Amino acid sequence: MPAAPLTACHECDLLLQPVVLTLPRSRAHCPRCGARLYSFHRDRLEKILALTLAALVLLLTANLYPIVGLNIQGNYTETTVIGAVHHLWQDGREALGGLVLLTTVLMPAIELGAVLWLVLPLWLGRRSPAFAPVFRAFRLAHPWAMVEVFILGVLVSLVKLAHLADVLPGPAIWCFGGLMLLLAALAGLLDGHTLWQAWDEAHPDDEAKPA
Template sequence: MQTGAVQWIICEHCDSLYEALPLSKGESAHCLRCAAVLGRSHRLSIEQLLALSIAAFVMFVFANVFPVISISMQGLHNEVTLWGSVQALAQGQITLIALVAGLAIILAPALQIALLFWVLFHAHRNEIAPGFKMCMRTLEHLRPWSMLEVCLLGILVAIVKLAGMLDVHAGVGLWAMAMLMVLIVLIAGKDIRRLWDELGVEPL
């Protein structure tokens, strides 16, 4: 929110109100009441964030095209991709879980990458992207639904448990998914909110 020339920050956890002050590189602001992070200095430029969003798209394609895990036993060999795992879940009696998995590991990350590229591409040109407010609010709602890290942890646990019984190998898709997870954390974090101020867009 803004009053005159003074900008204010509201803590998301305890609703404490603070005056926004410029931060130097490497600095962060914390709430005095609950110690939550109020803001961090901008570590990446708009150009760098845009480049990372393009890299995230490439990793997303790799993660969905190449197998995430391959299993071999007595001459039999099988590989599975992210989409293949969702399809496998959908063929049983747990279709609802397949829908949630598809949303969390495929649809939500894909929308995040597309929206991030859209707003950052226009911000790079010092323009406000068409539908900017809707895009930014959608990104906020998508953040809790993107669960690549949960999927990655589950696959790693499966690899460890199956390693004693089968010949299990991590595929290219798994490494791409790990890189994608890191890239989305870097791009889609709270730092992206700076676009509201840098582009001069009123939240309301």
């Protein structure tokens, strides 16, 4: 007979038997240190989906529109994030360009795509194929999505450039700002327990199909 799965308290490492929360807005706390282990909100999947779709729209918009415009003695120039990566690459700073592309475009896109892949079928009462590998990819991508670091860097650069040229923030910078807030809200809502509990409750038809 297989051993019952245990969960560890993230504060004091106490091993506990997980409980299935079914009451709306219920929470599980560690009996030893009182830390909040996980919570259950019936409408959490809807909120995660709404935030993910909004974040995807902002990520797309942020990459289509200029992030900053510079007016230097009548010469106006503007660039998008992809344009900036292209310029860095041409200037021989391939590693820096690659890092900007990875942390600002690719990793947020992988993270949001993975959340959509996992949560949309669960919301419809189904299990998405390859749930566990995609969940691992999401956990792997999450620390590498650094939109907030990028925004901070851009703001510092804009302030430093302000005395050399007229600096005009482009639409993309507002989109990145919104994206930063949405990703933070999403991180607060998304936890493994919520997804796996929804997975347990979902209809297993799709999982039974061969990959």
